[in-house]
Amino acid sequence: MRPWSKRELLAYLDRIMPALEGLDHFELLDVPPDADDKTIQGAFHNMAGGLHPDRHRNVLSPSQHERLIVVYARIAEAYRVLRSPEHREKYLIDEAKRRKKTTTTVRAPQEIASALALLSPKAQQLYRRAIAAKRTGDTASAVLNLRMALAKHPQSGFLKEALKKLR
Amino acid sequence: MGLSIGIDLGTTNSVAGVATPEGVRLAADSKGNRVHASVVSLPAGGGRILGNSAKVRKATDPSQTIYSAKRLIGQNVRAPLVQLAMASLPYPVEEGNNQQPIIVVGGRRMTVPEVSAMVLTHLRQLCEEQFEEEVTGAVITVPANFSDSQRQGTKEAGRIAGLEVMRLVNEPTAAALAYGYGRSMDQRVAVFDFGGGTFDFSVLKIDSDIFEVLGTDGEFFLGGDDIDQMIAEFLASQMNRTLHIDPRPIPTAMNRLSIAAEQIKQYLTSNEEAGGTIDGIVVNNSGKSVSVEFELSRDKFDSMIEGYVERTIDVCRNVLASTGLEVKDIDDVIMVGGSTRIPLVRQRLSEYFAKEPATRINPDEVVAHGAAIQAAMLAGAVHEGERGELTDELADNPMPIDMGIPEEGETSQGGAALLLDVTPATLRIATAGGYSEPFLEKNSPIPIERTNLFTTAHANQSRVVIECYRGGARRQDENELLGSLELNDIPPGDRGEAEIEVTFRVDPDCILHVRARDLRTENEVEAKLNVIGAPVSDNFRTTLDLPEGLSEKQAAKLRQKHEKEQQKLEKKAEKERAKAEKQRVKMAKRAETGES
Structure with missing residues (x-):
């Protein structure tokens, strides 16, 4: 299996890093939810062949390589869980619970308005973009926008909570 | 940019080599031996003797000659198996800081990584002489079942020897790489690695x-x-029975008998019967040296080692079961390590797998071959980066690194191979009531990172200690404690209200790092586990390497100065240890009162 080019690799990292927390194991391994053992092993081999950190040692800067190891370690974890029927079943149950929990706890509208008022106009704009992205199902952009907002207000409990819910 | 070599750092023997486009070349000593004894001899007169020249000194100068250091590396001296291993070593081993073993030879106190570093330095020098290039990086192999502290000890040895340890590779994995590299095969192979000190079995x-x-x-x-x-x-026991002299309490006598034992074992590989006289084992009361006559048949030998061999087959059975494979799914069996030469081992192995093991491979050299290939591959990626501006065209078409082991009738495919290794043991986390739960089960792919949520066991608990274990048992104390991590200042709340996010990260060298975070306060602690028995690099004594050409007086002066510095360091370390111990007790108490 051919290692990815540096360009492919960096584009992938830029795309995946902001969304990493929001991706589930199937998305990380890039397999459909009903994938069988063979598909899962094949997908892992494919990804490992392309982006394993050993194949890109020092082709990347140390910080880029570090990011690659972080992403690869998550893909390995996804593989560990999905290849075992027992782990996979437990994971699906936990995921369902987690999703249910995050959609039932909703803040009151006036609470949101007052929390928003404390933020800078730019951060408010980013928050609105995140909510809009979330509605269209684009979790990755939602997370990215919230993170950018959070960068402007690192202490904001409101934004932190919103990000946590999104994850 | 220097040479990147592969090193098989074995319990009894070591091999080092470099992968070249023509194949792997192994470093030979002046007599042409490619296998080097992992022995260090420090004669009373000064200097050091290494490798095969040191091996003969096991008999002539046993108290100054260190061998089998690998059995002690990264070990807790107080562990029962380590105590047992120490009992059969003729050189004294003491307890040092953090319960690490300290080897004492000729008044010199050395940590085990320091001793292993001498073996590594010897191999490095052989490579440098032979390949006429400076060696900078190395891939060092370790037994697959090596624990965190053993791995850290091995890395430390490499560092002391002036090597950049590019990777620790598991020995059976390295053997499989040497076997399959460049042959573009689609196979399942079993690696049976029975060496001088350890046994490993892997399926790839x-x-x-x-x-x-x-x-x-x-x-x-x-x-x-x-x-x-x-x-x-x-x-x-033969000696005791016939001569009424029991050599067991006499270390020098037992040492001579083990040297004779190794020769007898090797003789029985190709002969049905061994017999003869071993001279000069002990000196009797009248000052005469005593010899012992012996006779040992292959059958008797087989019945003696049968238990050991069955244990290895049991491991094979367990690994196959854990992978969901059957014996018939294995395409080839690779034998690694000198102990696979024993006829009974070969016989049981071919019976169990119902096929003859692969014989085209040299069981002593195959691991070093694999290590050398991996070193070249990792360094190859380095070379790419060193070409200055790395264009994407270049990255798209990486230079093929072709250093397969050429064989008759086969063409090497070359290219970069990729090793996907796993954790050899289950990593666990302590839970309430003396139990533990698995966090990353054995055979998990590495590098890997897993995060999970934990909570407090009591109301208003202000502190949690995350204890990490290695092993397969539910009860904490039946596993090996790797270390612990503390998270403090947890805000008061009901039992189970706190959300503690724990992350286990296993790095490519298979060393565990643990991180814990309180999700409500965002407090985070990250630590490398403090493993008991692991080398403590800051405190331990260093050996003094005197430059050549000094007069006796100058040398004595330098030695004295060094000794003083070492004593100071030791005192300081001792103080710190006592302080840490005190603090630990205090904290444990605080937690108790906080929880009740």
Whole structure:
């Protein structure tokens, strides 16, 4: 299996890093939810062949390589869980619970308005973009926008909570 | 940019080499031997003797000659198996900081990584002489079942020897790489690695250039050394019976018997019967040296080691079961390590797998071959980066690194292979009531990162201690404690209200890092686990390497100065340790009162 080019690799990292927390194991391994053992092993081999950190040692800067190891370690974890029927079943149950929990706890509208008022106009704009992205199902952009907002207000409990819910 | 070599740092023997486009070249000593004894001899007169020249000194200068250091590396001296191993070593081993073993030879106190570093330095120098290039990086192999502290000790040894340890590779994985590299095969192979000190068994899937470990297991303290010990015991009891002299309490006598035992074992590989006289084992009351006559048949030898061999087959059975494979799914069996030369081992192995093991491979050299290939591959990626501006065209077409082991009738495919290795043991986290739960089960792919949520066991608990274990048992104390991590200042709340996010990260060298975060306060602690028995690099004594050409007086002065510095360091370390111990007790108490 051919290692990815540096360009492919960096584009992938830029795309995946902001969304990493929001991706589930199937998305990380890039397999459909009903994938069988063979598909899962094949997908892992494919990804490992392309982006394993050993194949890109020092082709990347140390910080880029570090990011690659972080992403690869998550893909390995996804593989560990999905290849075992027992782990996979437990994971699906936990995921369902987690999703249910995050959609039932909703803040009151006036609470949101007052929390928003404390933020800078730019951060408010980013928050609105995140909510809009979330509605269209684009979790990755939602997370990215919230993170950018959070960068402007690192202490904001409101934004932190919103990000946590999104994850 | 210097040379990147592969090193098989073995319990009894070591091999080092470099991968070249023509194949792997192994470093030979002046007599042409490619296998070097992992022995260091420090004669009373000064200097050091290494490798095969040091091996003969095991008999002539036993108290100054260190061997089998690998059995002690990264070990807790107080562990029962380590105590047992120490009992059969003729050189004294003491307890140092953090319960690490300290080897004492000729008044010099050395940590085990320091001793292993001498072996590594010897190999490095052989490579540098032979390949006429400076060696900078190395891939060092370790038994697959090596624990965190053993791995850290090995890395430390490499560092002391002035090597950049590019990677620790598991020995069976390296052997499989040497076996399958450049042959673009689609096979499942079993690697049976029975060496001088340890036994490992791994099953791999080779999918053209990807080498994925499906399962591995092994036993530490199961190797050729143990078999020698068994024969030595047999000779000792023979001596006791016929001559009424018991050599067992006499270390020098037992040492001579183990040297004879190794020769007898090797003789029995190709002969049905061994017999003769061993001279000069002890000196009797009248000042005469005593010899012992012995006779040992292959059958008797087989019945002596049968238990050991069955243990290895049990491990094979367990690994196969854990991977969901059957014996018939294995395409080839690779034998590694000198103990696979024992006829009974070969016989049981071919019976169990219902096929003859692969014989085209040299069991002493195959691991170093694999290590050298991996070193070249990792360095190859380095070279790419060193071409200054790396264009994407170049990255798209990486230079093929072609250093397969050429064989008759086969063309090497070359290219970069990829090793996908696994954790050899289950990593666990302590839970309430003396139990533990698995966090990353054995045979998990590495590098890997897993995060999970935990909570407090009591109301208003302000502190949690995350204890990490290694092993397969539910009860905490039946596993090996790797270390612990503390998270403090947890805000008051009901039992189970706190959300503690714990992350286990296993790095490519298979060393565990643990991180804990309180999700409500965002407090975070990250730590490398403090492992008992692991080398403590800051405190331990260093040996003094005197420059050549000094007068006796100058040398004595330098030695004295060094000794003083060492004593100071030791005192300081001792103080710090006592302080840390005190603090630990205090904290444990605080927690108790906080929880109740």
